[in-house]
Amino acid sequence: MARRSQDLQRWLIIGLIGPIVALNVWLLSQLFAYFDHLIAVLTISAILAFLLNYPVRAFQQVGIKRQGAIVIVILITIALLAILTTTLMPILLAQTTQLLEKIPGSLEASRQNLDAWDNWARERNYPIDIKGFGGRLSTQIENQIQNFAPQALGLALGTLTGLVDTILVIVLAFYMLLYGAQLWHGLLHLIPPKFGVPFGDSLRKNFHNFFLSQILLALFMALAVIPVFTALKVPFTLVFALIIGVAEVIPFIGAALGIGLVTLIVALQNWWLALQVAIACVILQQIRDNLLAPKIMGDFTGLNPLWIFIALLIGLQVAGILGIIVAVPIAGTIKGTIDAIRHPEPSIVIPPEKELPPPA
Structure with a gap:
């Protein structure tokens, strides 16, 4: 009887988590829309x-x-x-x-x-x-x-x-x-040290790895396509390089979106040139993914790709483009904080003020 009561209480808590999270997301979107x-x-x-x-x-x-x-x-x-x-x-x-x-x-x-x-x-x-x-x-x-x-x-x-x-x-x-x-x-x-220290460490780690790595990789793609597009005599090279570079900031799906959009626009004018553009971009993307990204980025979030998609969709719904940009590091911060709380270090001490970097 006691076991059944505990199971019922657990399922009740799980059932309430969904509506509470949905309500908080809705309130957050309304607050963001106002400010x-x-x-x-x-x-x-x-x-x-x-x-x-x-x-x-x-x-x-x-x-x-x-x-x-x-x-x-x-x-x-x-x-x-x-x-x-x-x-x-x-x-x-x-x-x-x-x-x-x-x-x-x-x-x-x-x-x-x-x-x-x-x-x-x-x-x-x-x-x-x-x-x-x-x-x-x-x-x-x-x-x-x-x-x-x-x-x-x-x-x-x-x-x-x-x-x-x-x-x-x-x-x-x-x-x-x-x-x-x-x-x-x-x-x-x-915040109590049990939660504040892992949250601060996870936030610094995720935002450091994400923004630094994504910006470096986006700069690589934007700068790499300029000489390639110039050699292929692609019109509007700077605009297309900017589109690909900005799209690269969006994790996981940004590369496909940027390359696909540029290829589609070029295909409206010359399908053979669009094919060359797509092949060149895919080659550069493979260089980025297999040579540069593992050294610069690594597995900085440890998130399942499905959770990355969900985080991007939630970020888009709540805050638009800005939400997409910060969705993944925020999701990584939440995961890192939960993991640190579940598996705490032997001692928890807040670092001295002089050693803390500015907030991200």
């Missing part, structure tokens, strides 16, 4: 401070005090942003505009090619509606372009707002580099 801009600025500032802390430490190792190292790193960051904005940004905007103007004509040309393939299939009595499939695909692409055009216009009109946000992010990152360690140490002390 989305503020949370985005703070999150980007924290990530930037986390990454800039590495060169700050490098300057400290050569004898420069932390305050001076922070000023030097921030000035170098601002200079690099200014150089990129004045050199690459006009080229990217020009190529993006040209690409958007060229896609409707490419869609019309692709329809004519699909008509030829559809006639070929009909002559051989193949039960394939190539023309219908191509028409639906073209309609979807046109709708996405129509939705993207106002967003691009809004981006151009919101340049001043973007400049203000950029300045705000840099200023916040500066103060996080200065005072983030004290804040992080104080927050950890609000």
Whole structure:
């Protein structure tokens, strides 16, 4: 009787976990929707401070005090942003505009090619509606372009707002580099050491491995495709390299999304060139996955691929693109914290304040 009561209590607890988690996720999405801009600025500032802390430490190792190292790193960051904005940004905007103007004509040309393939299939009595499939695909692409055009216009009109946000992010990152360690140490002390120490260690480990490795691998792909696309005479090389590089930041599925999107866009103009682009990108991706990724990244989360997909979907639903970017390290942090609590170390001591890096 007692055993049956314990089993009933256990199943009751398990049954309540699902609704509670769902309610918390819904509340979190509503909270993020209300403070989305503020949370985005703070999150980007924290990530930037986390990454800039590495060169700050490098300057400290050569004898420069932390305050001076922070000023030097921030000035170098601002200079690099200014150089990129004045050199690459006009080229990217020009190529993006040209690409958007060229896609409707490419869609019309692709329809004519699909008509030829559809006639070929009909002559051989193949039960394939190539023309219908191509028409639906073209309609979807046109709708996405129509939705993207106002967003691009809004981006151009919101340049001043973007400049203000950029300045705000840099200023916040500066103060996080200065005072983030004290804040992080104080927050950890609000949590019982049994939970606070494993949570802090897991958070630092996952965010360190994820952002550092994903950014390095994304830079490799973006920079590697530029000479390859230039040799293949692919138009809009910088735009396509940016698409592939940004998509690489999304773990597990980003590579396929970026390469697939670029291949599809090129196929609208030249299917033979699109095949060469796909082969070249797959080769670079194999180099990235088999040679670079194991050394740079490793198995930093230990998550099952299915849980990675679930984390990405939850992150997309809760916080959009930003949610996708931080979903996997947050999921890895939760798993690492639970594992550390289940298998605790012999002693739990919160590290001294001076040894804690700024929050990620």
